[in-house]
Amino acid sequence: MTGSETISVTRKILPLLLGVTLLAATTISAIWLSSRQEKATGWVRHSMQVQAILGRVQLLVTGAETGQRGYVLTGDSAYLRPYQDAVAHMPTEIEALARQTSDNGRQQELVTRLTPLLRDRMEVLSASVALMSLRKDHEAAQLVRTGRGLELMRSIRSTIDAMAREEDRLLAERVAAAQGTTRVAQSVLIGSAVMVFLFALFVVPDGLRRIREIETTNHLLQSEIAERSAAQTQVRQLQKMEAVGHLTGGIAHDFNNMLAIIIGSLDLARRRLTGQEHPKLATALDNAMSGAQRAATLTARLLAFSRRQPLEPKVVDANRLVGGMSEMLRRTIGETIRVETVLAGGLWAINADPQQIENAIINLAVNARDAMPAGGRLTIETANAELDDRYARAHEEVTAGQYVVISITDTGTGMTQEVMDRAFEPFFTTKQVGQGTGLGLSQVFGFAKQSHGHIKIYSELGAGTTIKVYLPRHVGATIAESPARIDETELPLGQAGEIVLVVEDEANVRRMSVDALRDLGYTVIHAEDAQRALGKLASHPSISLLFTDVIMPGMTGRELVDKARAERPDLRVLYTTGYTRNAIVHSGVVDHDVHFLSKPFTVAALARKVREVLNAA
DSSP: OOHHHHHHHHHHHHHHHHHHHHHHHHHHHHHHHHHHHHHHHHHHHHHHHHHHHHHHHHHHHHHHHHHHHHHHHHOOGGGGHHHHHHHHHHHHHHHHHHHHTTTOHHHHHHHHHHHHHHHHHHHHHHHHHHHHHTTOHHHHHHHHHSHHHHHHHHHHHHHHHHHHHHHHHHHHHHHHHHHHHHHHHHHHHHHHHHHTGGGHHHHHHHHHHHHHHHHHHHHHHHHHHHHHHHHHHHHHHHHHHHHHHHHHHHHHHHHHHHHHHHHHHHHHHHHTOOSOSOHHHHHHHHHHHHHHHHHHHHHHHHHHHTTOSOBOOEEEOHHHHHHHHHHHHHHHHOTTEEEEEEOOTTOOEEEEOHHHHHHHHHHHHHHHHHTOTTOEEEEEEEEEEEEOHHHHHHSTTOOOEEEEEEEEEEOSOOOOHHHHHHTTSTTOOOSOTTSOOSOHHHHHHHHHHHTTOEEEEEEETTTEEEEEEEEEEEOSSOOBOOOOOOOTTOOOOOOTTOEEEEEOSSHHHHHHHHHHHHHTTOEEEEESSHHHHHHHHHHOTTOOEEEEESOOSSSOHHHHHHHHHHHOTTOEEEEEESSOOTTTEETTEEOTTOOEEESSOOHHHHHHHHHHHHHOO
């Protein structure tokens, strides 16, 4: 080979060798950057895991404190569940926190400071719980009010906040590092692709694939951060609403007992008017009854929000229920608003309380009407829906699965984001004073959650609002008829020989119930507690019906019924209460074999329920 030929071959091979060298350098750079990206991503996930553990620790200690206070204030051991969860899971979470922060000396110092604080706080909580179990209520309350517990909680929150700030700083640095690596990777890959143009057919597809992977990873990280932030906001909101729910549920029993006395007595007084009284007396009684009924409605809505209303679920066809309500809704919301229904074909069945579904739709329709003062269109739509795992992760309280969704859409004024964030809070309203209680949406929220469902608001200012209520799909049962409308003019009376035993520890409620039943034609015997009631049952074997309160000192109504039916299995029983407990209600649902009348009740409601129980096969 001559010198000229050698030079020619070299000139041909040199670009190829340069291209191969550049291709190899590009490949090595891509692999190295990919490794850096994976490492940066791992550190971001590490910070998010630490944040999640901190959030769980804070939830556990806050829940323990809330449960302890609820237990000390009410004596109800059901409040101890968050405390017991904290006792069971706190050591595991602290151990995980120490392990996850072992790479950070500052965080390790804070973990070392946090551990004894949590131990001391749990010891203070345990001391008050122990005093309550020994019936030393006053000493337990004194311990709750001492400053040590508050000081410990402030120190715990301060320490957790310091750790959270440190992790936020680290997370920001690590996200920035990941993004920087992404930008470098993009630059290197694109530049190398230009320089090795002769190898573009081989290099570009691989380079673009890596760019897409890096961009996808970065996008997923940003999405996870946004979802985590939204979930933490939701948890804080749910904690606040749960605390209000505990408060409202705790006072409902006494309120409903008082309202039962007022409503029952007013009803009896109204029915005993002869027409010879002062003409304004009937009006005064009607006004008093209207006010008492409004108070009862408010209490019922608070119970719904706190998820302590007794539900009587049935298998329901939502299409049939909504279709049956259309005419009533048109009359309720007025002629200026056009009501449309869009009913899905092949709609799944749901298992929920049909009366509460109706109440929810009416509440939402009334809210929609108020948002359309100049008129508009109200659309009620049913559909099948499936909430996937991604949606469930973004909404902490949601379980992934199949649902039937009932959507209420209006063409009204819409809501701001701030209003949407607070819409389900009890007593929050944007209406003028005297035009709303702020409990309508709270009641719908509580009903949806108690029914293991979900509720979501979509709204824009000036473009209207859609509220979607998701109720879990039910499989494998017949469809129940919509609730029958009762003729309020009918009042079934007692028959000869029918004897009712009334058991109620509240004297005024007992007196009112006895008077009402006697006015209805029944022979009535009464007792102030379960022990005396058992004696009455033994001495009066002809008693037809046991009408008993659920919550009584000494022995509950359910325990009384169990003892009574051991002797008389055929005894008819009607329970009454103003507050759900697990005696006859489990997970918010009335037991299938139970007849139940919620306090407060009218004479007419009592008459119909007693007759229904006595006539039951």
